[in-house]
Amino acid sequence: MKNSPIKVLIVEDDMIIAANLSIQLTSLGYEVTGILPRGEEAIIHVREHAPHIILMDINLKGNLNGIATAKAILKEKNIAIIYLTANSDDATFELAKETQPKAFIAKPFNKLSLERTISLVVEQLKDVSETASIEENIEVLDDRIFVRHNGRMEKLLLEDILYIEADRNYCSLVTHHIKHVLTCTLKVMEEKLPSLNFVRVHRSYIINISKLDVLADGHLEIGRKVIPIGKSHKALLLSRIKTI
Incomplete structure (x- = not known):
């Protein structure tokens, strides 16, 4: 992670929003591994490309919404989830919390809030990565x-x-x-x-x-x-x- 760019997958069924996200992320130095509109496609993509972070729209169309997609992905891989949502009702928030997301970004968002949120999540990932490398050296x-x-x-x-x-x-x-x-x-x-x-x-x-x-x-x-x-x-x- 130290020597390679952070890889981000965008799962968003509004292609205008998704394209805007991709442009902004690329300008910030992140590698966008894909832009996908469906949860089923995201699950397959993660198996093949292993992104570090997923920007996940909660209200995806299709058989799997964003929360269900995140649950399916997290059963296989430990990947940081950042939810994108225009829906702030308590019931949805509580369901989303069950997947232990790293953050929520409310729509409509701006470049500064996106940059700050992802930057904070990246720092968390670095902490975990550094911790894991040291943990291996603990001798009991x-x-x-x-x-x-x-x-x-x-x-x-x-x-x-x-x-x-x-x-x-x-x-x-x-x-x-x-x-x-x-x-x-x-x-x-x-x-x-x-x-x-x-x-x-x-x-x-x-x-x-x-x-x-x-x-x-x-x-x-x-x-x-x-x-x-x-x-x-x-x-x-x-x-x-x-x-x-």
């Missing part, structure tokens, strides 16, 4: 993890970790004495750490269950840190507590 052994500190890799014993807190594409590994910040998602940390000791208790937290001090109805405490318990994670937490 049976009893330790190696973290970068002062320009070198240092060991951190797993038993010293109190909890892990997520902030977007970063994770903070907190001990009694120091906090290490890794460029890594919480999901990746959850997969790498031994599940016997480390439990996901919230969308933003994994705890070392051996360090648990207080368990309340909606939160827990480790040291003086109050950590919320997500409803979907509570049953797993309670089952793990029974095993220790």
Whole structure:
């Protein structure tokens, strides 16, 4: 992605709007992989050309509207969706949210709003790409993890970790004495750490269950840190507590 232009697919059944989009995107330095009026065509195109971003009209004509098309595409590939829409009703918005789009652009749009929106999405894609490359270098052994500190890799014993807190594409590994910040998602940390000791208790937290001090109805405490318990994670937490 760093050395090649961002590829954008336009799925829009108004050819005047689509052509205008293509001209503007090309002038901004993006590569337009196609202009398609139908969702079925978009699904096939994505398999062959793998764009980074799809500008998707919500109200496509034909058997598949934009939301249904996005759902079908996302089952096969993780591609950033930006919806184009003149329809701002709440029901449509809620349905579109289920596909976790990167942004919405309201029609009629101007070049500045288009440029800014896509630029923000491209930055998100770069963050994810850079994170993925670093994640591959995270080494977790049976009893330790190696973290970068002062320009070198240092060991951190797993038993010293109190909890892990997520902030977007970063994770903070907190001990009694120091906090290490890794460029890594919480999901990746959850997969790498031994599940016997480390439990996901919230969308933003994994705890070392051996360090648990207080368990309340909606939160827990480790040291003086109050950590919320997500409803979907509570049953797993309670089952793990029974095993220790």
